[in-house]
Amino acid sequence: MNMPRLLTLLALVASFFPASFAFAEEVAGSRPNIVFILADDMGWNQPGFNNPARKSLTPNIDALAAEGMRLNEFYTHSVCAPTRSAFLTGRYAFRTWSDWRTEDFGKPSYLAKLGLTLAHNDRGEPTRRIHALDTEEITIAEVLQDSGYFTALLGKWHLGEWLPEHLPMGQGFEYQYGHYAWGIDYYTKTIVHNAPARFAVYDWHRNQQPVNEEGYSTDLIAAEAERVIAARKDDERPFFMYVAFNAVHGPLNPPPGFSGDVNDPMAIRDAMLVSLDKAVARIEQALDDNGFQDNTLLVFTNDNGPVLEELSRPFRGTKNTTFEGGVRQPAIIRWPGKVKPGSSQDGLMFVTDFYPTFRTLAGSNMPQARPIDGIDMTEMLFDGQPSQRHEIIYDVAGSVRLPTIRQGDFKLMGDMLFNIKTDPAEQVDVALKHPQLVAQLRERVTEVGAERPPLGDKPLLMDPPLPYVYGLEEQKETPQWLIDKVEAVRATQPKQWAPGETPWPKAPMGAEASKMDGLRDEVAK
Numbered sequence: 001m002n003m004p005r006l007l008t009l010l011a012l013v014a015s016f017f018p019a020s021f022a023f024a025e026e027v028a029g030s031r032p033n034i035v036f037i038l039a040d041d042m043g044w045n046q047p048g049f050n051n052p053a054r055k056s057l058t059p060n061i062d063a064l065a066a067e068g069m070r071l072n073e074f075y076t077h078s079v080c081a082p083t084r085s086a087f088l089t090g091r092y093a094f095r096t097w098s099d100w101r102t103e104d105f106g107k108p109s110y111l112a113k114l115g116l117t118l119a120h121n122d123r124g125e126p127t128r129r130i131h132a133l134d135t136e137e138i139t140i141a142e143v144l145q146d147s148g149y150f151t152a153l154l155g156k157w158h159l160g161e162w163l164p165e166h167l168p169m170g171q172g173f174e175y176q177y178g179h180y181a182w183g184i185d186y187y188t189k190t191i192v193h194n195a196p197a198r199f200a201v202y203d204w205h206r207n208q209q210p211v212n213e214e215g216y217s218t219d220l221i222a223a224e225a226e227r228v229i230a231a232r233k234d235d236e237r238p239f240f241m242y243v244a245f246n247a248v249h250g251p252l253n254p255p256p257g258f259s260g261d262v263n264d265p266m267a268i269r270d271a272m273l274v275s276l277d278k279a280v281a282r283i284e285q286a287l288d289d290n291g292f293q294d295n296t297l298l299v300f301t302n303d304n305g306p307v308l309e310e311l312s313r314p315f316r317g318t319k320n321t322t323f324e325g326g327v328r329q330p331a332i333i334r335w336p337g338k339v340k341p342g343s344s345q346d347g348l349m350f351v352t353d354f355y356p357t358f359r360t361l362a363g364s365n366m367p368q369a370r371p372i373d374g375i376d377m378t379e380m381l382f383d384g385q386p387s388q389r390h391e392i393i394y395d396v397a398g399s400v401r402l403p404t405i406r407q408g409d410f411k412l413m414g415d416m417l418f419n420i421k422t423d424p425a426e427q428v429d430v431a432l433k434h435p436q437l438v439a440q441l442r443e444r445v446t447e448v449g450a451e452r453p454p455l456g457d458k459p460l461l462m463d464p465p466l467p468y469v470y471g472l473e474e475q476k477e478t479p480q481w482l483i484d485k486v487e488a489v490r491a492t493q494p495k496q497w498a499p500g501e502t503p504w505p506k507a508p509m510g511a512e513a514s515k516m517d518g519l520r521d522e523v524a525k
């Protein structure tokens, strides 16, 4: 490029981004719309922008990355529910016992790790103890609602599926659409109750009423997002939309029109990813079509690593491990005029950090009684300042995973020490070389872990043990169409298992993730 052209280009860039991009002060209290898109179980290398060696299956997500800023060291917990809880509360999952999922309280192997047994109702039937995000927590939805935002959750919740106060509309969401539990069959909208009963339950709702809809859940969530966004034109309030796709989490349901090999799991995974990419494009398009592009902060990220390590590469590990493959996520921030297109940021950020960041953007002064772990990232995101975060606590004692802490370049995972800067693939355990650092990090993760509150009694039980639909109130008046749909699925499900086998994954041991295809229950064997 010749010098005059280069200077013209630089001047042009400078006019868009005076003094680099120093917007933190300007965006604080500016009350943008916030759309937070969360994929489920996506691997680091699944979006094309992280995998240049392969033909990209995600042109729309890649385009979003080109329009926005990529975060190269953005981290979450390593499983669905803990990450969602940390996002909503700004607090590490162990502080709310959200490192334990609701369904774990119906699984003997998980309960045994808590010194509990499978509960029985007064009719002697085994059932799940109620475990959910505590209603005393102030969620970011409650903060934004208090600040005058319209708040909507579309998609997966996974922080309580039974009592009304534990459902999304009891935790700050004015509008709800999607499913409450750990996953959903993309077509039947049922899911295996996953402990202790083994059969299908209906789990598809709008404003906490069951919805009878045909279609593929990824497409349905996109369509609902389009409707919700279009309706925002008639409301003066800014909006917070949390779009938690069930894609690309299992079950492996090929999308409509799938023409690949139905016996090839990777072909199905790829098609599910393409479907998610199109859904993300529809949301972006709806924002643009309705004039919300410039005053909307759009985030795209993912809750935890994939089930298969090959989708994590170059990183090691999977979902349910605190190796980088479990906890480092693709992440994009788009806000035209506020975030430099095509830029990236290497500063450390954890999913809790969205809480104080969004609070700053909304100009909220809602009191927060409980200490949060999140750090306001507006200066890193909008001024290019270094991250203020130097530590992440992924897991502490009392979780089924290894206590794991990152400080600076180093990560202690159980007894293993990795230098993430020089060895991001975690191939070389350097614990023996750095005994003092190991001792210091172990002391720190132990000290923080001691802040875990008591679990308390878990006296409330899900009753009936196997409902037709999630949501206590919804179960009370179950429509016939719903019973028919559930019975049709249950009729196809196996009624017997080999001794010691269960239809849910066993609790993980050590560094190993629970094997999603391993059905042997470690307590029952």
Ligand SMILES: [Ca+2]
Residues within 6 Å of the ligand: 040, 041, 079, 080, 249, 303, 304
């Ligand atoms: Ca997940």
